[in-house]
Amino acid sequence: xxxxxxxRILVVEDEALIAVMVEDMLTSMGSEVVGPVGTIEAxxxxxxxxxxxAAVLDVNVRGERIDPVAELLMGRxxxxxxxxxYGEVRLQSGAAATVIDKPYTQEKLARGLMAAMGxxxxxxxxxx
Amino acid sequence: xxxxxxxxxxxANPARDGGTGFGAGRAEHLETLYRLxxxxxxASGQPAMLQAALDAIGEGxxxxxxxxxxxxxxxxxRFAAWRGLSAHYRKTLEGHTPWRPDTVxxxxxxxxxxxxxxxxxxxxxxxxxxxxxxxxxxxLTAQGKVxxxxxxxxxxxxxxxxxxxxxxxxxxxxxxxxxxxAQAEQARLAALRDxxxxxxxxRLMAExxxxxxxxxxxxxxxxxxxxxxxxxxQVEEEQIGGFDWRQLLHPDDVQNVxxxxxxxxxxxxxxxxxxxxxxxxxxxxxxxxxxxxxxxxDGSFMGLTGVNTDITERERAEKALRDSEERFRxxxxxxxxxxxxxxxxxxxxxxxxxxxxxxxYDDGELLNREIEVLVPPAMRQHHPGLRETLADRPPPVxxxxxxxxxxxxxxxxxxxxxxxxxxSDGLRIIATVADIAERKRAEAQRExxxxxxxxxxxxxxxVVQGLAHQTFTHADSSARRAFEGRLQALATAHDLxxxxxxxxxxxxxxxxxxxxxxxxxxxxxxxDGPMVRLNPHAALSIALALHELVxxxxxxxxxxxxxxxxxxxxxxxxxxxxxxxxxxESGGPMVIPPRHKGFGSxxxxxxxARDLDGxxxxxxxxxxxxxxxxxxxx
Numbered sequence: 001x002x003x004x005x006x007x008r009i010l011v012v013e014d015e016a017l018i019a020v021m022v023e024d025m026l027t028s029m030g031s032e033v034v035g036p037v038g039t040i041e042a043x044x045x046x047x048x049x050x051x052x053x054a055a056v057l058d059v060n061v062r063g064e065r066i067d068p069v070a071e072l073l074m075g076r077x078x079x080x081x082x083x084x085x086y087g088e089v090r091l092q093s094g095a096a097a098t099v100i101d102k103p104y105t106q107e108k109l110a111r112g113l114m115a116a117m118g119x120x121x122x123x124x125x126x127x128x
Numbered sequence: 129x130x131x132x133x134x135x136x137x138x139x140a141n142p143a144r145d146g147g148t149g150f151g152a153g154r155a156e157h158l159e160t161l162y163r164l165x166x167x168x169x170x171a172s173g174q175p176a177m178l179q180a181a182l183d184a185i186g187e188g189x190x191x192x193x194x195x196x197x198x199x200x201x202x203x204x205x206r207f208a209a210w211r212g213l214s215a216h217y218r219k220t221l222e223g224h225t226p227w228r229p230d231t232v233x234x235x236x237x238x239x240x241x242x243x244x245x246x247x248x249x250x251x252x253x254x255x256x257x258x259x260x261x262x263x264x265x266x267x268l269t270a271q272g273k274v275x276x277x278x279x280x281x282x283x284x285x286x287x288x289x290x291x292x293x294x295x296x297x298x299x300x301x302x303x304x305x306x307x308x309x310a311q312a313e314q315a316r317l318a319a320l321r322d323x324x325x326x327x328x329x330x331r332l333m334a335e336x337x338x339x340x341x342x343x344x345x346x347x348x349x350x351x352x353x354x355x356x357x358x359x360x361x362q363v364e365e366e367q368i369g370g371f372d373w374r375q376l377l378h379p380d381d382v383q384n385v386x387x388x389x390x391x392x393x394x395x396x397x398x399x400x401x402x403x404x405x406x407x408x409x410x411x412x413x414x415x416x417x418x419x420x421x422x423x424x425x426d427g428s429f430m431g432l433t434g435v436n437t438d439i440t441e442r443e444r445a446e447k448a449l450r451d452s453e454e455r456f457r458x459x460x461x462x463x464x465x466x467x468x469x470x471x472x473x474x475x476x477x478x479x480x481x482x483x484x485x486x487x488x489y490d491d492g493e494l495l496n497r498e499i500e501v502l503v504p505p506a507m508r509q510h511h512p513g514l515r516e517t518l519a520d521r522p523p524p525v526x527x528x529x530x531x532x533x534x535x536x537x538x539x540x541x542x543x544x545x546x547x548x549x550x551x552s553d554g555l556r557i558i559a560t561v562a563d564i565a566e567r568k569r570a571e572a573q574r575e576x577x578x579x580x581x582x583x584x585x586x587x588x589x590x591v592v593q594g595l596a597h598q599t600f601t602h603a604d605s606s607a608r609r610a611f612e613g614r615l616q617a618l619a620t621a622h623d624l625x626x627x628x629x630x631x632x633x634x635x636x637x638x639x640x641x642x643x644x645x646x647x648x649x650x651x652x653x654x655x656d657g658p659m660v661r662l663n664p665h666a667a668l669s670i671a672l673a674l675h676e677l678v679x680x681x682x683x684x685x686x687x688x689x690x691x692x693x694x695x696x697x698x699x700x701x702x703x704x705x706x707x708x709x710x711x712x713e714s715g716g717p718m719v720i721p722p723r724h725k726g727f728g729s730x731x732x733x734x735x736x737a738r739d740l741d742g743x744x745x746x747x748x749x750x751x752x753x754x755x756x757x758x759x760x761x762x
Contacts, residue, residue, distance in 0.1 A: 015587060017594030024597065060583065085586030086579055103590035103619055105612050 004113065005030035010046055010055035012069060013083070014038040014062045018102075022056060022083075025106040038062065043069045052078045054117055056109070059084040070097070081109075081116040157295045160188040164299060168306040177310060178209035181278065181303045186211065188295045189264065189280040189288075196303070197222075198268070198276035199229050205276065212281075217258045221251070227267055227274045234267035234274050236297055241285035262286040266300040270308035278303065340415070340436035343422070346429050348393050357436065362408035378404035378412055389419075389432075396421045396429045402439070414440045466561035472554055474499040474515055483561050486542075488535035504533045515557065529564065541568050574629075582626040589619050613679055614672065617642070621671030625664050633667045635660040635707075639696060642674035649687050657698035660707055663762065669739040670709070670757070676728040677711050677755055685713045685753050692716030692752070700761075706742075707761050713752030721748035 009031050013019040019036035026033050034050050037043050040061050047055070047069050055073050057066045059082055066082070073080050082099045100112040167180035178196050185194040193212035197205045205225040207218045227234045239245060240262050242255045255263070264280040278300060288296070334341050340357035344350055350371050353363060363371050377385055381403040392399035398420050404412040419434030457478065460467045466483030470476050479494050487494070487502055494501070503511045527545040534540055545560045593615050600608040620641050624633050639655045662670065678687075686692025698709040713719075722729070729746055732755065737744045742759030 015591055015594070017598065018587075018590045019594075021594040021597040085583035085590070101619065101623065102586045103593040103612070103615050105609070105616065 002030070004110070007031045007053040008034055008051060009113070010034040010043070010050065010052050010057075010073075010078075011036035012038075012043040012055070012061060012066065013058045015058075018058075022109070025109055026056075028106070029110060040064045040066070040069060044072065047072045047076075047078075052076075054079045054081065054113055056081050056083055056113070058082075059086060079113075079116040079118070081112045083109075083112075154291060157188060157291060160184050160295070161298060161302070163187075164302055168302060171306070174307070174310050175209070177303070177306050181299065181306075182209055182211055184299050184302075185278055185280055185296075188299060189292055191280045191282055193260070193281040194279060195281075196268075196276065196278045197225070198307075199274070203229055208276065214258060217254060220254045224251070225277065226265060227277070229274050231267075231274050234269070236267065236293065236300070237265040238288040238293065239263045239265075240288075243285075259283045262288075264288055264296055266296050268300055268304045268307065270304050270311065275304070275307060340438075341434070342436070343431060343433050345431040346393065348389065348431075351431065360405075360407050360413075360436075373405070376406045378406070380404075385417075392419060392421070392432060396423075399432075399434075413438050414443045463560075466563075467558070468494075468499070468561060469556055469558045470499050470515075471556060472515075474512060474557075477556070486534075486540075486561060486563050487532060488538075502532050504531055504539050507531070527560075532561070541565055578626055578629060582622065585622055586619055589615050589622075610679070614675060617671055617675030618668065620644075621668050624671075625667060630664050632661040632663055635662055635670070635698065635709075638662065638667055638671055639674065642671060642678055645678060645682065645687070649682065652687060652692065653694040653696060655696040657709075658700065660698065660700075660761070666740055666759065669736050673732055673736050673744075673755075673757065674711075676731055677753075680728055681713055681716070681753065684717075685719070686716030687713075689716055701758065705760060707757075707759050709757040709759075711753070711755040713754070716752055718750050719748050719753055720750075 004026070007030075009026055011019060011022050011026070011033055013022060013036050016038070019038065023033045023036055034046055034052060035043075037046060038061065043057075043061070043066075046052075052073070055069075055078055057070060057080060059066050070080050070082075080097065082097050083102055083104065084099060085102045098112060098116040100108055104112070161184070164180060164184035167183070168177055171177040171180055181196060182194055186192060195210035195213055195218075196208050198208045200206050204223050206222055207213075210218065226237055242252055242261055242263065245252070247255075258281075260281045261284050262282045266278045266280075267274050268276040268278060280296065335354050337354060338356065340360060341352075341354040342350065342357055343352040350368055350373065353361070353368055353371070358365065358368075361371070361373070361376065374382070374386070385401050385403040388399050388401035391397075398418070400416070400418050402414060402416045405415050407413050415436040416439045417434050417436050419432040422430040422433050424430050460469075460478060461480045463480055463482070466486045467478075467480045468476060468483050469478040476494050476497050476499055481491050484491060484494050499515075500508050500511050527543050530542050530544055531539050532542045541564050543562045543564045547558045549556045549558060593612060596608060596611050596615075600611070621638065624637060624641055628634075635657065636655070636659070643650055643653055643655070645653075681687045681692075681694060686694050692713060692715040695712045695714070696710070697712075698707060700706065701708050732746050733744050736742075736757070740757070740759040742757060744758075745754075745756045747754040747756075
């Protein structure tokens with residue numbers, strides 16, 4: 001996973017055990033994790049202030065939709081990967097999203113980020 | 129005869145009074161005429177008149193032979209009365225006449241000598257054989273038309289003198305007048321007879337007519353009741369004068385009937401009124417009375433003539449119909465569902481309050497409106513077309529979901545059941561209408577809850593994965609990956625169940641989800657079997673089992689090298705009660721049975737068998753792993 005080496009990736013996940021696991025997965029692939037954070041407010045702070053290469057976002061953070069964070073990031077041109085238990089994600093803005101289903105393995109996460117960042121040329125927006 | 133007349137008239141020897149000895153004097157003539165007039169005046173019938181006429185002819189013209197002939201209905205001149213003529217003579221010369229009924233101004237003809245005429249020999253012979261030499265023809269007329277003639281005969285050639293001719297003409301006129309008078313009298317009597325007969329006929333008809341007919345005078349007193357009406361009230365004919373039908377009126381109807389009848393008598397006009405009357409057996413019957421005023425020839429009011437019709441049964445039937453309609457209306461009104469009925473053109477004939485409320489209308493507001501007002505504008509245009517196709521469809525038409533338009537413009541989801549019925553009044557369409565907004569909301573709520581549940585379950589699976597991640601740390605990454613794989617399998621099956629609303633799921637879909645293994649491997653797996661639906665429990669178990677088999681074959685079995693293949697097949701057993709699923713590997717590396725059973729084997733053979741209430745057989749055949757699952761389908 002050489003292409004993830006040194007990439008700064010924001011992780012938003014309110015479930016601590018999952019957050020730690022994602023952090024481990026990304027770290028083991030050489031990325032630098034920004035966060036993880038478990039509130040929309042904290043996520044918005046990081047999304048505004050940090051230099052980011054990509055973000056892995058939980059869709060529902062303590063009962064709140066992730067949309068404001070996602071839209072802010074997309075507005076900055078930061079690739080976003082949604083991780084969710086809801087079969088599909090439709091942002092309130094109507095924009096299409098790259099999604100991976102929970103639970104996911106490290107391979108699935110890597111494929112998802114690749115799709116979101118447009119690195120792979122498989123053309124699909126949805127990563128399995 | 130016309131020829132004879134001309135000749136004879138021209139050659140006639142003018143008679144002189146008393147000159148021939150055949151004639152009588154002027155005084156005698158007056159005497160004769162006086163007697164004739166008197167007798168004709170007194171005669172009581174045509175035969176008596178004719179006899180009087182013959183007497184006058186014989187006397188006045190001094191002949192003992194004479195006759196009177198009259199046209200019959202067919203226009204043939206026939207002997208009506210005669211003297212001194214043989215039957216042969218009458219028979220031969222009957223019909224012989226110089227005039228027809230339409231001859232204008234017929235002239236009398238006096239024949240002095242039959243031998244001097246140009247008559248046929250046969251006629252001359254007959255006349256001579258009768259001993260007749262001279263004859264007189266006198267036309268009898270009535271109202272300007274020839275009705276007959278009288279004849280006078282002499283045995284010798286004779287000249288009819290002026291006085292005799294004048295007398296003959298006068299006698300002929302007298303006879304004509306009398307006959308005319310007699311005929312007029314006869315015609316009058318015949319007319320009278322006809323009138324009486326006609327009157328009797330109508331009386332008979334009225335009497336026996338199968339309707340009740342009556343007559344009253346200008347004061348409303350009963351004059352006549354026909355048989356049927358007399359029977360209705362059991363009144364004898366002689367009692368009619370004192371009969372008062374008012375006594376038999378139902379007390380509640382007295383005012384109305386009397387008011388109508390009184391007005392008809394007063395205004396001398398027609399009346400139509402219905403009332404209940406007690407008949408002879410004490411039963412009240414409903415009679416509809418139609419009466420017309422009767423006027424005398426001078427225009428004076430004579431009273432009323434009326435017909436009563438017993439409409440008791442009709443009233444009963446109408447009431448029964450009204451009651452039945454009322455019951456139907458009550459049922460519809462009380463129905464717990466919205467109900468509406470239209471005619472074939474979509475006009476609302478009946479709608480219950482519930483249905484009107486559903487659409488936001490007041491009670492009765494929708495009656496006679498077009499059903500299309502309840503249809504959203506976008507669909508309104510082709511709604512009539514839909515309705516028309518209904519007429520051909522056999523009832524009942526299945527319920528279906530539609531969108532209705534409320535009075536306030538809001539659209540509401542509805543379920544309608546539409547039934548066309550063909551009645552004697554034409555096509556009727558009855559529909560039940562149910563508001564399914566609540567149901568729709570509940571359905572949406574359920575969808576939302578399911579999605580939330582799925583989300584939570586999968587989040588929980590992710591947390592479990594996180595736990596395992598922490599627990600296994602870096603000590604045993606293969607064990608961790610196996611665990612993650614199983615979690616994935618569980619999550620995938622879960623997704624599938626969520627998509628099918630946790631009701632049932634198709635086995636082939638489950639199989640294709642389990643075989644997400646990359647194209648090159650996938651091509652070496654064949655999967656085939658009939659359509660089978662699995663309940664959620666069985667689906668989760670089979671998904672886990674397939675995951676184990678796929679993982680194993682990728683690692684150690686047929687799909688771990690380039691040559692092996694997997695055949696996955698399933699079919700029904702016991703007539704559809706059981707499912708048999710077989711996983712068979714071949715062409716892979718030789719299989720060596722494991723020394724101790726791993727979690728995979730345990731999961732398959734023990735957990736799965738128990739979960740599915742079935743039998744799982746895992747066989748490590750050297751040629752390839754075979755797994756057979758048999759389970760009941762519930």
